[in-house]
Amino acid sequence: MDIHNLLINDKEIVSLDDVFLNQYNQKSIHQLIKEHKYVDELTKYGLAVNNKILLQGNSGCGKTTTAKAIAHAIGRPILTLNLSNVVCSRIGETSQNIKQVFDKAGRDKAVLFLDEFDQIGKARGNDDKDVGEMRRLVNTIIQLIDYFPKNTLLICATNHPEIIDVALMRRFQLRINFEMPSPEILDTYYDKILASFPIKMQAIDRKYGISFAEAKDYAFTIVKAALIEKLEKEEFDFST
Numbered sequence: 001m002d003i004h005n006l007l008i009n010d011k012e013i014v015s016l017d018d019v020f021l022n023q024y025n026q027k028s029i030h031q032l033i034k035e036h037k038y039v040d041e042l043t044k045y046g047l048a049v050n051n052k053i054l055l056q057g058n059s060g061c062g063k064t065t066t067a068k069a070i071a072h073a074i075g076r077p078i079l080t081l082n083l084s085n086v087v088c089s090r091i092g093e094t095s096q097n098i099k100q101v102f103d104k105a106g107r108d109k110a111v112l113f114l115d116e117f118d119q120i121g122k123a124r125g126n127d128d129k130d131v132g133e134m135r136r137l138v139n140t141i142i143q144l145i146d147y148f149p150k151n152t153l154l155i156c157a158t159n160h161p162e163i164i165d166v167a168l169m170r171r172f173q174l175r176i177n178f179e180m181p182s183p184e185i186l187d188t189y190y191d192k193i194l195a196s197f198p199i200k201m202q203a204i205d206r207k208y209g210i211s212f213a214e215a216k217d218y219a220f221t222i223v224k225a226a227l228i229e230k231l232e233k234e235e236f237d238f239s240t
Contacts, residue, residue: 037074053154071113081113
């Protein structure tokens with residue numbers, strides 16, 4: 001399959017200022033970025049940088065945004081796996097597709113982002129319908145990760161780390177947990193995404209105990225309703 005069909009064409013640039021993390025995760029991400037900034041100096045002392053990272057935890061809590069922000073911070077292009085095109089029913093073709101993507105990341109010295117990693121890294125033996133093919137795929141991924149170039153960065157993300165093959169989990173040098181944001185972090189997030197709207201529209205009843213994605217959808221739905229009401233009122237006043 002053409003390599004372009006195996007990747008998602010997403011050119012969104014995300015800075016670290018757009019990422020809302022707890023203090024521990026923030027420290028881990030900054031450490032990772034600094035390692036890649038000073039890779040040559042660290043190598044002189046025989047210290048390899050962490051280049052195989054797993055982001056795990058709740059959906060909508062910033063894993064994809066974090067991956068994009070890391071790529072931007074270290075000045076590398078990001079290649080995002082198109083899972084829907086990579087997986088193929090023909091024996092062996094999924095493994096070949098995955099290898100193409102890994103090879104391109106190595107050539108481009110890019111950040112390779114594999115979202116929903118549990119779909120291709122599922123524990124061997126869990127899929128009764130196609131155990132052989134799943135084993136072959138996981139074995140291929142293990143080998144690709146083991147020989148992944150040190151000057152590239154692999155970031156995988158999953159909402160279900162518990163179903164990923166144990167041997168794959170051992171390959172990640174750094175695992176970062178994403179939990180539902182605290183009320184304090186959500187307030188900071190609400191402040192940022194509402195800042196560009198008129199003051200009256202910023203004064204919404206805020207929901208807590210939800211993900212960033214849910215908070216954004218909730219807030220913007222209220223703002224859109226308020227804006228539409230304002231526009232309809234202006235049209236009515238103009239027509240009378």
